Amino acid sequence: MHLLPIIATLRRHRTAATLIVLEIALTCAIVCNAVFIIGDRLARMERPSGIVEDELLRVEITGIGTDRTDAAAVTAQDLNALRTIPGVKSTAVANMVPFGDSSWNEFISTVPDDPSPAFTTGVYTGSQDLLETLGVQLVAGRGFTPDEYVDFAAARSRKARVASVIVTRGVAERLFPGKNPLGQTVYLTGHDPTTIVGVIERLARQYQANDPKVAAYAMVLPVTVPYTIAHNYLLRVNPTRRAEVLAAVDATLTRVDPSRIILERQTFGDIRAKFFRQDRAMAWLLVGVSLALLIITALGVIGLASFWVQQRTRQIGIRRALGATRGDILRYFQTENFLLASAGILLGMALAYAINLWLMHAYQVDRLPGTYLPAGAVLLWLLGQVAVLGPALRASLIPPAVATRTV
């Protein structure tokens, strides 16, 4: 195949060729970045929580009236009543849930009264069965013993000491890199020193920072919190009976104490879907735009190629008459498209990189991995070849006799 005649032809159609190259370049750049962001959002939506999501139900509840002295007793009654619902394996109070709507955080440090503690962790507390109900995985040390638990009001007024804490592996590694975290002392703002007694693999917090590591900094304190402050009951159930249990929750809680308001009854799937709805919407929008861009670009290539085939009908006829085969004509248009696509892709790569730089600066997007660029290139080459095939085949079918006719 001789490239020179093709290039010479393209030079005569410089403006149109430039435009299609620009279109391919922009499409390449936008689609590369869009796919990257889609992947990023999907990864966010799939962030592991460390808990047995399939088995968990959450009931958000609040009392009426602010002077409820019987809150702790009612909480215990609630937990017992909920446990009797068929299908429920265990129940617990929780002050927050991963990807929920309320968030408890504390600064944590290895030195007392640290004036500039490096980071915060999510603080989970609730009732004795919390770890068991969440189904988190203990990787070192032990769980809390019943005598370690202190009451929330007593802990807050410092009448009782919170002596032990269980942290996630991420927190342990950040505080004590390369060391055994068990038995180490940590300091939480406004609390007495606390000893790490256990390490759990993972427990996501409510606050989902960009950095997935930071988003999973959490600890569990042996503090019992009444439902009037914690607001969440968690039910670990047999996954096949989730609907059935959810339906029984309201009546069960009302039997214990009718003067309360149940705000939410959710499966963990509901919580996840609600928390990441923005990410999902963005991902779908980008999928839509990317597809639309590829379609428009393909149609643009088809349109341009069709015009050029029509325009060059006589020229093609002459070439056929002079001995060019159908394959030659077909390949001519395919090569022409390959050249245009290549120029577009080359420009598109630079543009994709530039857009990514700007996104990194303005929207805290990560650096585009190198693998996206060749993938984008192959995609656009294929797109161009598929798009041009129709017009090129039509060109190859032009009979040599056309050369003898006037157009």
Added chain:
Amino acid sequence: MFTYYLDLARRSFRRNTALTVLMVVAIAFGVGASMTTLTVLHVLSADPIPGKSGDLYLVQLDPRTAANIIAGAEPPEQLTWFDADALLRDHRADRQAIMTGGSAAIEPDRAGLVPFFAEGRWTSAQFFAMFRVPFAAGGAWTEDDDARRARVAVISRALSEKLFGTVDVVGRAIRVEGAQLRIVGVIDAWRPTPHFYDLFVGAYDTTEQLFVPFSTSRELKLQHSGSNDCFGETPDPEALGAPCVWLQFWVELDSKAKATAYRDYLVHYSEQQKAAGRFTRPANVRLRDVRDWLDFKQVVPRDARLQTWVALGFLLVCLINTVGLLLTKFLRRSVELGVRRALGASKRSIFLQLVVEAGTIGLAGGALGLGLAWLGLWAVRQQPTSYAELAQLDLPMLAATFGLAIITSLCAGLLPAWRACQVAPAVQLKSH
């Protein structure tokens, strides 16, 4: 002449229906996507209180301990109860209000209604006048009510209608967390967007349903919602002397001179507190008006901006696509144009003819794009985001859509028309 050009354009379209449709649809999608996202952006970055946003200021003080000090670093965005209370009592601004978000259980008297939770705002008397809150019945409580911790409440029209079926409820009682409050006013539809006076409860949150004097809310221990940051130890983060910031304090100052004077007053107050040993850092105050505050907090969601850029990029590709196709189409008609030139048509009239053809495509695309934008906004409203229902096409955005459609069509048409009318008639006639 114009109708003749239109007729020529029509003939040209009919020669290549599929291509014409492609060009129109491409422009329509580009315009539709851009206008959908631009409208959302326009709504999200609107002035929440037009005409007054320059006179309302949020007060920031720095009561934190001296440890780890960075000179001039941003002070906390909320105040301690102690400071907010002191500023409220000093009464140095034209109007001022202390406030926090909250929620409370309401027990209806009406048969068939079960107790429910309502979003509330615990604030002080001048809140309503300061933010120009419209009343459907009654009015605000008085500063005397604030001082006496009076058991009064202002409720929203929606809450009033839900509880009583009417807005004519001034003087009646509402049961909040077990306490009886006397209703003094019912506010009419009012939804400042963004929810500028308290961004902690959600930047695009709906307006609260229940308003209670802040002093009363403390006595009733009504729940606080939003953020509460403590910079020291405390058994109760919501106590008067607690080292915790959780209250917003807004002031109204109707001139720049007053704003300067108020800022001086805040500096003076900080120095006084430092002298008294309460503050440990040098005076570090901020007094931002509504615009500055919203800019500083970057309330417009990043995704909304990103979506706008994506849509504009999409429009650009659609535009280039159309320019490319029009250009090839026009150049292919060089012979026809050459004949017209040879028969006496001026370059100008050829140019006009082609611009009319391109413009028609652009306008058709723009009109279709408007429909798509309308559809797009409908889709946005179906999203479960807090600002979804705000995504409406208003007059300025309608005008902007037309503007964008016309600019797009001109951009799409000018270059091809200009290139095509450069044909030398003799060459075209000779070669065929």
